[in-house]
Amino acid sequence: MNAPATRAYRQIPGTYVFDGEHCRKGYALNMFCKSLDLDSNRVAFRADSPGYLQRFNLTDDQRRAVVDRDWLAMLRLGGNIYYTFKLAIFDGLTMQHVGAAMSADGMSVDEFRAMMVAGGRPVDGNRSIEEWSHG
Template sequence: MTPQTRDYHDIPGTYVFDGTHQRMGYGLNMFCKSLDIADQRDAFRADPQGCLARYPMTQAQREAVLQRDWLALLRLGGNIYYTFKLAIFDGLSMQHVGAAMSATPTTVEDFRRMMVGGGRAVAGLRSRQQNREAAHG
């Protein structure tokens, strides 16, 4: 099945949780949701790979979980609300995850400062097509 191209696919750094992403990430999101249960958290802590093997996930999804690659989790169908359960499991705040997802490496404190200051500048972040045209213009 070829995913349908949507206008929002042109926005850099945006992973919209649409029907395609929902289907792609079902097993990944069910694993993350399972971390609500204490026994499941204990099982994951004791044997991460064995625990992940019980869910219908791709190898790339399993690797993203093990590496805590937050952007890859979103690209691979993760829903931010479910994948954040993994961050909570690790004792991380949303600011930690946001800093880790930044286009350029940043500290948690720098990320907080940026968000309190109004967020990222939008220059160069509105459209992949515009970025390509500007690079070749």
């Protein structure tokens, strides 16, 4: 089995593959997000977010990402987009809102939507970390 650092997909910029390592790292975060499936949990979270988050064994960074609604940080910290999106829905956001918020260049929702309608991000310059310039 390859060590996680040698996996080719780790070289794709902005990609957080939900592999076994990521699953283990994000388990508590994803269970928190999954808990928002139940109305009673949404009510509890809305009433006392810090208290509700204490029910889960989140790292300090994960807790901060949830509180700050830092969508990209949640993915980096082991979040699965399907689970973290439950929090976005809780906030009344669409996937386009989350996609724009995760954009490195600070796109608006309308800019993100237009980019996706036009075919998404260009492949050139986005194939590997070595190509990726944060200029």
